[in-house]
Amino acid sequence: MNERIFESFPELRTQRLFLRQITQEDDNNLFNVLSNEDTCAYLVHNAVHDIANIQRIITGMQRFFDEKQRIRWGIAQKQDNSIIGHCGFFDIDRSNCCAEISYCLKKELWGQGIMTEAADAMLKFGFEDYGFHRITAKVIKGNIGSIRVLQKLGFTEEGLLRESLYKNGQYHDLMILSVLESEYRRTKQEHEG
Numbered sequence: 398m399n400e401r402i403f404e405s406f407p408e409l410r411t412q413r414l415f416l417r418q419i420t421q422e423d424d425n426n427l428f429n430v431l432s433n434e435d436t437c438a439y440l441v442h443n444a445v446h447d448i449a450n451i452q453r454i455i456t457g458m459q460r461f462f463d464e465k466q467r468i469r470w471g472i473a474q475k476q477d478n479s480i481i482g483h484c485g486f487f488d489i490d491r492s493n494c495c496a497e498i499s500y501c502l503k504k505e506l507w508g509q510g511i512m513t514e515a516a517d518a519m520l521k522f523g524f525e526d527y528g529f530h531r532i533t534a535k536v537i538k539g540n541i542g543s544i545r546v547l548q549k550l551g552f553t554e555e556g557l558l559r560e561s562l563y564k565n566g567q568y569h570d571l572m573i574l575s576v577l578e579s580e581y582r583r584t585k586q587e588h589e590g
């Protein structure tokens with residue numbers, strides 16, 4: 398694993414997006430993303446209705462990166478650099494070279510291929526630059542959009558973690574999916590012909 402990636406925040410660019418570190422100046426835009434009930438319905442946390450909480454979340458994201466524990470990118474539109482979502486790696490397991498992926502996007506922008514584009518860049522970074530062997534995703538059962546994003550990126554369904562998330566007074570099943578570095582490279586080779 399290439400730990401030098403933590404020396405300065407790794408910015409990523411795609412056709413439409415700029416993935417960069419989130420700063421306190423992004424608080425209002427991140428608030429617009431995370432205050433939406435539908436966006437947070439399938440996340441571990443509920444919608445955030447207090448800008449001070451958003452500021453604490455941003456501080457936490459920066460601290461996790463400084464402590465080399467997690468990487469979370471703000472997803473910005475190239476045209477105006479405004480934050481429309483976030484995505485990242487957490488539960489980084491250095492002994493086994495794996496991590497979990499998570500992401501969310503402003504509701505008004507769903508269905509335009511944006512998260513597939515952002516997560517594709519994350520996978521490239523994770524496998525080619527950082528050196529993961531395996532990347533997992535856990536998705537609350539019924540989150541069809543998220544499962545579709547992962548399928549498009551080559552993730553395979555592994556099974557169901559029954560009632561493993563307790564949220565808002567009830568237990569939820571989590572689907573677990575993963576993609577291996579060998580699968581990522583094979584898919585890439587096929588696309589490159």
Ligand SMILES: CC(C)(COP(=O)(O)OP(=O)(O)OC[C@H]1O[C@@H](n2cnc3c(N)ncnc32)[C@H](O)[C@@H]1OP(=O)(O)O)[C@@H](O)C(=O)NCCC(=O)NCCS
Pocket residue numbers: 435436437439440499500501502503506507508509510511512513514535536537540541542543545546
């Ligand atoms: C999940 C999420 C990130 C997807 O982002 P997005 O930019 O809309 O995703 P994309 O446009 O790249 O791809 C979505 C795919 O799911 C499909 N889809 C979405 N909702 C669907 C539904 N209800 N039924 C069937 N297909 C659906 C879309 O058609 C698209 O597939 P296609 O390209 O084959 O047509 C976004 O909806 C989101 O932020 N949701 C709330 C947070 C969340 O659930 N995060 C993931 C936690 S695991």
